[in-house]
Amino acid sequence: MRRAAILAALMLATPAGARVPPPPLANLPLPNAAQEADAKALMETIRCLVCAGQSIADSDAAMAADMRAMVRARIAAGERPEAVRAWLVDRYGREVSYDPPLSAGTAVLWAAPVLMILAGVLIARASFRKRR
Amino acid sequence: MLWAPLAGFVLLAVLVAVGLLRPADRTVLSRMVGRPVPALVLAPAVAGKPGLSTADLKGEVRLVNLFASWCAPCIAEAPQLLALKQAGVRIDGIALRDARADVTRFLADHGDPFDHIGDDPRSTAQLALGSSGVPESFVVDAAGVIRHQHVGPIMPQDMDAILAAIEDAR
Numbered sequence: 438m439r440r441a442a443i444l445a446a447l448m449l450a451t452p453a454g455a456r457v458p459p460p461p462l463a464n465l466p467l468p469n470a471a472q473e474a475d476a477k478a479l480m481e482t483i484r485c486l487v488c489a490g491q492s493i494a495d496s497d498a499a500m501a502a503d504m505r506a507m508v509r510a511r512i513a514a515g516e517r518p519e520a521v522r523a524w525l526v527d528r529y530g531r532e533v534s535y536d537p538p539l540s541a542g543t544a545v546l547w548a549a550p551v552l553m554i555l556a557g558v559l560i561a562r563a564s565f566r567k568r569r
Numbered sequence: 570m571l572w573a574p575l576a577g578f579v580l581l582a583v584l585v586a587v588g589l590l591r592p593a594d595r596t597v598l599s600r601m602v603g604r605p606v607p608a609l610v611l612a613p614a615v616a617g618k619p620g621l622s623t624a625d626l627k628g629e630v631r632l633v634n635l636f637a638s639w640c641a642p643c644i645a646e647a648p649q650l651l652a653l654k655q656a657g658v659r660i661d662g663i664a665l666r667d668a669r670a671d672v673t674r675f676l677a678d679h680g681d682p683f684d685h686i687g688d689d690p691r692s693t694a695q696l697a698l699g700s701s702g703v704p705e706s707f708v709v710d711a712a713g714v715i716r717h718q719h720v721g722p723i724m725p726q727d728m729d730a731i732l733a734a735i736e737d738a739r
Contacts, residue, residue, distance in 0.1 A: 455666035456639050457690045486597050486701035499666050500701075503692035528699035532597050 454487065455499035462509040463502035469513070476509045479518040482535040483508070483525060492535060599699030599707075599718050606633075606713050607697040611687025614664035615673050621661055621687030621694075627713040630738045631659035632731070634683070635695060635705045637667045638675035643704045646722035647679035653728075654682035658735055662686040663694050665703050706731070710738040 467473040477494065483504065485496035493501040493508070511521045525533045537543045601607065606626050613620040626633065634650060636643040654660055662683035664672045672686070689695060698707065701720070708717035708731075717734035719727065 454639070456637070456668040456671050457666050460691055484597075489595060500692055500695070503666070504696065506691065507693075507696060525696075528600055528696065529597050529701065530600050 459499060459502035460506040462506035462513075464505070467509055467513050472512050473509075475518050476505075476512045479512070479521060480505055480508055483522070484533050484535055486529065486533065596720050597701045598720070599701075599715075601699040601707075601715050602718050604715060606707075606709055606715060609687065609694050609697060611663065611689055611694055614662070614667065614686040614688035615669060615676065618683065619685045621663060621685040623713065625661065625685055626709050628711055629659055630708070630710050630735055631661055631684075632735065633661050633663065633698075633707045633709055635663045635665055635689075635698075635700055635703050636675075637665040637703050638671035639667065640665075640703045642722040643675075644679055645724065646704050647682075649723045649725060649728060650682040651680045653723075653731065656732070658732075659684055663689050665689050665695060666692060708734045708738050 467476060480494035481492050483493045485491045485493045485498055485501040485504070487498050487500050488496045491501075493504045508521055511524075512518065522534055522536075531537060537546060539547050606623050608623050610622045611620045619625070621633075632650075632653065636646075650660060660682045662685070664686055666689070669688075676683075687694065695703075698715075700707075700718075704722050706719040706723060707715050708719075710716050716738040717731075719731060719734075723731055
């Protein structure tokens with residue numbers, strides 16, 4: 438009985454992250470399909486700040502809902518998606534974006550797949566040659 | 570050359586072990602530290618206490634604390650906020666995604682160190698400040714410039730650092 442009560446209390450205490458309902462724009466698409474597509478594409482590449490490894494498009498967190506609403510409101514107001522991304526990067530740093538621009542700091546990130554494929558090709562060639 | 574694969578394995582194992590034993594700090598810090606408080610106009614979160622706008626955050630060093638009634642670490646932090654208030658620190662609050670009745674009850678239960686409490690139902694202020702969680706605290710100097718960010722609850726062991734940051738901002 439006591440365990441059940443503790444369990445129930447724990448479940449109720451799970452931080453929902455809000456005591457207010459999410460704004461409508463958090464979950465309702467914009468009437469303009471092109472704008473909604475822009476907003477959706479941006480939301481998929483913005484990090485949810487309270488849930489590691491998820492984009493704000495994927496997250497149920499209240500903060501992510503508010504971020505989706507902000508993205509939709511700004512895009513509906515005519516702002517370019519890249520301007521909205523820049524606004525967020527200005528406040529949270531590059532970590533907030535899942536779309537890292539190519540720069541000195543991220544060059545390794547972008548070059549790594551190409552280098553690994555190259556290494557793979559070289560290893561494969563060497564081992565096929567041996568077999569012959 | 571024969572030992573190369575083993576060496577490679579050991580290297581990888583060490584790399585993984587280090588990552589497991591000392592996970593990277595994934596806290597996303599605000600880039601607003603060192604910059605003026607962004608334009609905010611927040612309605613009062615509770616009856617009988619003013620809301621919070623950028624104009625209020627000038628003239629005196631203060632702590633701006635983001636909190637919520639639904640946030641358990643905020644309860645753990647409450648005694649330290651009261652102690653800071655006792656020590657003469659001005660504290661303003663931003664109630665995040667919260668309901669008025671819940672904030673009122675939270676303050677009655679856990680103490681009320683706040684001069685102003687702004688209501689932030691849509692996370693507008695949180696996003697403008699570059700804050701990524703709750704509780705979170707910002708030290709704002711007399712000119713209205715953010716000087717320090719503390720992520721997470723202010724626990725007893727954080728008090729020296731917070732007081733030092735406030736002293737620095739004076």
